[in-house]
């Protein structure tokens with residue numbers, strides 16, 4: 001019999017706000033003389049801003065970055081006193097959102113500068129951030145444009161950025177020479193804006209050392225417990241644990257198969273747990289144990305964690321369901337209704353990501369809406 005609790009309860013995300021706060025404090029300490037902001041874009045990397053934002057504010061963060069003005073407007077009521085920066089900047093038509101919600105636009109281009117200046121002349125003073133591209137080639141004025149702007153005698157007195165920023169392309173790879181190149185380019189730009197705070201480092205940049213810290217750092221993934229630097233042990237605490245429920249345990253005789261394409265094949269009598277999670281929950285099809293053509297080069301798929309043991313995913317991840325081979329657990333140990341950990345305390349989110357050829361950032365921001373979210377820990 002299934003209990004009524006099982007019938008009503010869904011998969012769950014447990015979000016440890018103490019670990020989140022500890023990770024932010026750790027990144028703030030690693031930022032040395034600089035203060036650490038927190039990056040809350042994409043609903044706090046999938047964790048949910050309602051839980052994450054107040055916890056980070058309580059930990060001491062006062063500067064917050066989000067992707068666009070809509071995210072900023074959602075964040076403002078949660079953080080009435082914080083400084084909220086909008087990475088995508090201001091566009092014709094969304095200027096009121098910045099003034100109404102006290103949001104600081106990042107100016108990413110000459111066009112955005114013109115939009116911002118026009119808005120200022122209409123509405124009066126407002127802070128902004130100047131983004132300078134130093135090698136990422138994604139957003140920002142060129143260093144030359146920024147220096148020219150700083151030295152332009154016709155520059156309006158009302159244009160006074162509170163921050164000059166740039167973004168590193170290879171911060172996860174400490175030996176990459178592009179890091180030093182970008183640092184030098186950024187120094188050329190900041191020299192032209194004396195007295196203005198500067199910000200270069202994302203999570204990986206914080207680990208590159210004090211040269212990269214300037215006045216404000218912008219850690220995201222490390223605060224959420226993910227890997228910021230390639231090929232070194234991750235020092236952060238896991239924040240998110242994703243667990244899904246087992247719907248059924250079935251046996252497949254040796255020589256049998258399971259899943260679409262009969263892609264899981266068994267050479268021993270096997271017990272297979274059918275779990276209520278799939279790619280619609282961000283458990284990407286590419287983490288499948290087998291049968292995914294484009295991923296044949298990767299030797300194995302993801303593992304789950306169940307009753308103290310790692311168990312392999314088998315066959316293909318489907319929209320709502322996944323199969324795990326639980327044959328190595330004691331018979332009768334696994335029951336319908338049990339939770340299997342997909343990632344979190346025992347399985348690193350980045351290990352699951354690697355099995356699927358992606359990164360922890362994408363796993364977290366793909367979680368979707370079908371999990372019950374449990375926030376634990378004090379705010």
Ligand SMILES: *Cc1c(COP(=O)(O)O)cnc(C)c1O
Pocket residue numbers: 039041087167201202203204218219220221222
């Ligand atoms: C997302 C983002 C960050 C945070 O990056 P992490 O690698 O998650 O630390 C910092 N700065 C900018 C401009 C970003 O877009």
